[in-house]
Amino acid sequence: xxxxxxxxxxxxxxxxxVAVPLGAIGLLVIRTGQARGVRVGIAAALGVATTDLIFAxxxxxxxxxxxxAVGPFLPPxxxxxxxxxxxxxxxxxxxxxxxRAAGSADATGGRGMPVTATRAFLLLLGLTAxxxxxxxxxxxxAVGIGGTMSWTAAAFFVAGIFAASAGWQALLVGVGAASRRxxxxxVAHVLTGVSGFLMIALGLYAASDSYL
Numbered sequence: 227x228x229x230x231x232x233x234x235x236x237x238x239x240x241x242x243x244v245a246v247p248l249g250a251i252g253l254l255v256i257r258t259g260q261a262r263g264v265r266v267g268i269a270a271a272l273g274v275a276t277t278d279l280i281f282a283x284x285x286x287x288x289x290x291x292x293x294x295a296v297g298p299f300l301p302p303x304x305x306x307x308x309x310x311x312x313x314x315x316x317x318x319x320x321x322x323x324x325x326r327a328a329g330s331a332d333a334t335g336g337r338g339m340p341v342t343a344t345r346a347f348l349l350l351l352g353l354t355a356x357x358x359x360x361x362x363x364x365x366x367x368a369v370g371i372g373g374t375m376s377w378t379a380a381a382f383f384v385a386g387i388f389a390a391s392a393g394w395q396a397l398l399v400g401v402g403a404a405s406r407r408x409x410x411x412x413v414a415h416v417l418t419g420v421s422g423f424l425m426i427a428l429g430l431y432a433a434s435d436s437y438l
Contacts, residue, residue: 233379237386241278244363245394250311250428251354254339255395257421258346259402260409261339267402269343271395273350278391279384280355281364286380307356308433311425314339318422322415 251274259267318339340346354360409417 230378230382233382234386234389237282237383237388238390239386240282240383241387241390242394244278244360245274245391250425250432251350251357251360252395252398253421253424253428254314254350254353255398256402258339258350259399260406260417261402262341262346263406264399264403266340266343266346267399268396270340270346270350271392271399273347273352274354274395275388275392276347277351277354277360278364279388281360282384282387283380285364286383303356305433307353308429308431310353310356311429311432313429315422315425315427315429318418318425322418322422326415 255267255270255274258270340349
């Protein structure tokens with residue numbers, strides 16, 4: 227294995243380490259693919275992966291200074307991320323209530339999810355940037371690897387992180403889009419209600435802890 231490929235593989239493993247644990251971000255990506263289809267879902271996935279790319283680039287270039295710099299911002303970021311999740315959860319539940327009142331037979335669910343690719347990208351970009359788990363992971367990584375790589379090695383490492391993150395998020399979109407075709411109206415309503423309550427719960431937890 228060449229040195230360049232080794233850095234790509236190392237970056238891919240690092241990217242999967244932060245992307246695979248399924249939390250609110252993963253739930254939103256799945257729900258976006260489920261409710262809006264592959265195109266909007268992929269935009270959401272790229273929003274997450276782009277944030278990982280930016281944070282990884284900062285980690286390898288700035289180094290341990292990142293950890294000290296972001297520490298004071300973690301509590302307010304937790305509150306912001308939690309508030310956004312609660313807002314999205316409430317939107318899901320209100321949209322579900324309106325659909326039931328109108329007797330809608332729409333079987334897509336996820337009525338509170340972003341409706342365009344641009345909105346999906348920006349929403350997931352911002353929410354992932356405010357995710358304490360993502361911040362903490364890359365801040366810790368910065369302490370260990372910041373300033374230890376050449377620019378070429380760092381570029382391959384960051385590319386690996388982006389590719390792994392984008393690939394995993396795209397897989398979640400595929401899961402959501404595939405399940406969309408199998409849903410009946412009743413199942414869609416149940417999933418919308420469950421996801422709404424789950425996002426509210428995760429939002430409240432995120433505002434009081436470091437998990438998202």
